Amino acid sequence: MHNKQPIGFIDSGVGGLTVVKEALKQLPNENILYVGDTARCPYGPRPAAQVIEYTWQMTRYLMKKDIKMLVIACNTATAVALEEIKAALPIPVVGVxxxxxxxxxxxxxxxxxxxxxxxxxxxxxxxxxxxxxxxxxxxxxxxxxxxxxxxxxxxxxxxxxxxxxxxxxxxxxxxxxxxxxxxxxxxxxxxxxxxxxxxxxxxxxxxxxAETVGEVSMLLDYFAIANAPQASNQKTCEFYTTGSANMFEEIANSWLNLTKISVTHIDLGAC
CATH class of the missing domain: 3.40.50.1860 (Rossmann fold)
Known part of the structure; x- marks a missing residue:
């Protein structure tokens, strides 16, 4: 059973791209959707309740896009929000x-x-x-x-x-x-x-x-939700940011070595 649904990644900004880089290497068949809340980054100094709220906004945005697994690719968000989100979602949720x-x-x-x-x-x-x-x-x-x-x-x-x-x-x-x-x-x-x-x-x-991607790989097998090998031009790799799409694209390009990156500016306030 092959599952074409994307894996969702969320982070306070561009940091989670380091996780995506590893995912592209270890999970070449998977479709990827990524949300970086660059406009409100950094999360580190923010009160826990606010980090939980922002993490939920990113999560809800990706759930509407029918993801099959959520990776909280942010340590601050994992520390305060992982357990709550894991308990509430019907899909596997992984923290870092x-x-x-x-x-x-x-x-x-x-x-x-x-x-x-x-x-x-x-x-x-x-x-x-x-x-x-x-x-x-x-x-x-x-x-x-x-x-x-x-x-x-x-x-x-x-x-x-x-x-x-x-x-x-x-x-x-x-x-x-x-x-x-x-x-x-x-x-x-x-x-x-x-x-x-x-x-x-x-x-x-x-x-x-990077270590987290090993866990993602294991869960894809465990739940039998991995995608089939696909032609690279059919693969979806989409990035969404609440900040500057240009700045995000610049960092993503240099870090991920992808030829064409699709970065869209979004507003999460409404989520």
Whole structure:
């Protein structure tokens, strides 16, 4: 039984594209719809109730487009809204936190794991909770990095300013003798080369978003809802943003290496 319905991805902005990049690689037959709420990004500093409301607006928008699975490709939204949305929807819903914790525990040798994320994600303690449940003896160091998302959203993630901000922000973690660092925000992989450089090559970086796609793949098989192989020109890959379609397209083009990207500006207020 082949299922042509698309998989929906939602994020506070362009960060979830790092998850889509992995999905294009691991799930080449699937149709993809993506909503980035760029106009209201970042979600990190916002109150949890507001993040839940915005996440619902994006979810309802995609549910109207008949998606077969929802990927909350945003750590802040996963931390506060995943359980509620999962309980309410009739389709599988996947978040980015648990897959990231599993990969980190697999990677660590000295049981010293760092977590970087938005203020909202770090404040929620979701990563710590998941890690402590599975491995109580792990030493955890968390750090909120509120300046990272704006660098990515303004398309400055290659700049010297980005290098300076990342180096300054991560300083406290360099003393913690970590061997594994979870990139607990889907925007952060766009800064990966700089983060790796600052932390040093003995530290393994875990991309929670990329790890999530393995879970998506497993669920497609489990529920028997995977799509059949199709000619690449028949595949749907549509992007919707509440912000500037041009800026979104620019970042999506450089990050996903797709020849033709369809980006539409939408207003979610009415959803």
């Amino acid at each position: 936190i648990l897959p990231g914790t599993r990969a980190a525990l697999k990677a660590t040798k000295n049981n010293r794991i760092g977590i970087i994320g938005t203020i909202g994600t770090i404040k929620s303690g979701s990563y710590e909770e998941a890690l402590t449940q599975k491995a109580p003896n792990t030493t955890l160091s968390s750090l909120a990095c509120p300046r990272f998302v704006p660098i990515v959203e303004s398309n400055e993630y290659h700049s010297s300013v980005a290098k300076k901000i990342v180096a300054e922000t991560l300083q406290p973690l360099k003393l913690k003798q970590l061997d594994t660092l979870i990139l607990g925000c889907t925007h952060y992989p766009l800064l990966r080369p700089i983060i790796q450089n600052v932390m040093g090559h003995s530290v393994t970086l875990i991309d929670s978003g």
